[in-house]
Amino acid sequence: MEKEIVLVVDDEKEIRDLVEIYLVNEGYKVLKASDGLEALQISNDNEVDLVILDIMMPKMDGIEVCMRMRKSKNMPIIMLSAKSQDLDKILGLTTGADDYVVKPFNPLELVARVKSQLRRYKRLNVPKKVDQExxxxxxxxxxxxxxxxxxxxxxxxxxxxxxxxxxxxxxxxxxxxxxxxxxxxxxxxxxxxxxxxxxxxxxxxxxxxxxxxxxxxxxxxxxxxxxxxxx
CATH class of the missing domain: 1.10.10.10 (Winged helix-like DNA-binding domain superfamily/Winged helix DNA-binding domain)
Known part of the structure; x- marks a missing residue:
């Protein structure tokens, strides 16, 4: 079966590499980006199934990246942020994110959320039968x-x-x-x-x-x- 592709976007290399290790161990293919512009380019060039997206990044923050991705794509997006204020969570979710994880996070919890979002996405996006008698x-x-x-x-x-x-x-x-x-x-x-x-x-x-x-x-x-x- 073809591996599902997860794009991990974070300006901290240690976080990108840590998340990659856990996702690869669960059978996912991982693509990585260190800033928002690189993330947009990768998502345009690849069929990405889910995005893990940090909010605070150079060149373009995660909120702007999420809004741009949502103009043409509907894959799940999980936001990462060191901020835990309710208003920050609301902002992330109202701009198109599907879930929100606060740093520092447990990698196993993040993987569980990835699995949950992908299951939900696939249930809601099963191909439709053409209406023919x-x-x-x-x-x-x-x-x-x-x-x-x-x-x-x-x-x-x-x-x-x-x-x-x-x-x-x-x-x-x-x-x-x-x-x-x-x-x-x-x-x-x-x-x-x-x-x-x-x-x-x-x-x-x-x-x-x-x-x-x-x-x-x-x-x-x-x-x-x-x-x-x-x-």
Whole structure:
């Protein structure tokens, strides 16, 4: 599974390096910036999943950086600050931040907040199914209104979960869905790394709709990424 990318922005190298150690240990990829302008450049050049953003920085402070990022991006932003006044917290949150951590902080608590924000973000941003009553992929026909599936003239009986997965992939043809995205979109629950539920359902769907499940025509595996139905 592709690693989620966290951008750590702080003018203190020791803090950047400390946070990086803890995040990398949890499986995240970390990018680092020492000031606000560098942070904006990195976020524009990379698909960042979450930003940890210090408020007090040279060249451009975290409040201004947050406001600029929010003009085009909606990934979670966690503010860091040595200030603990309520007004400072309110200012940070009202300019677009999702959470606020006061220095000095416990790195384990920060990692927990990163995980929480990413889970919430992914639940709220699962890809939407295109609103179609009938979806056709070659000789595969999916009627979303009556939950009917046919391959050629043959009726295919799918469980409700199997149908939802097939509908999600088929109504977003060409889009690669990770196992995690499929699970959180269909089951509406947090995904756990060791859960193979989606893989089992994909295998069962293939057994029902594919002539040769080992060489599927419809649901393609993109190794190391996920699954898709081709355009």
């Amino acid at each position: 009938v979806i056709e992929v070659d000789d595969l026909m999916i009627n979303t209104k009556n939950h009917q599936v046919k391959v050629g003239n043959k009726d295919v009986k799918l469980t409700p979960r199997e149908f939802e997965i097939l509908e999600l992939l088929s109504s977003n043809r060409g889009v690669v869905f990770s196992i995690e995205k499929i699970y959180e979109s269909v089951w509406k629950q947090d995904f756990f790394e060791s859960d193979n539920t989606v893989m089992v359902h994909i295998r069962k769907i293939r057994e029902k709709i594919e002539e040769n499940p080992r060489r599927p025509r419809f649901i393609k595996t993109i190794w190391g990424v996920g699954y898709k139905v081709e355009k």
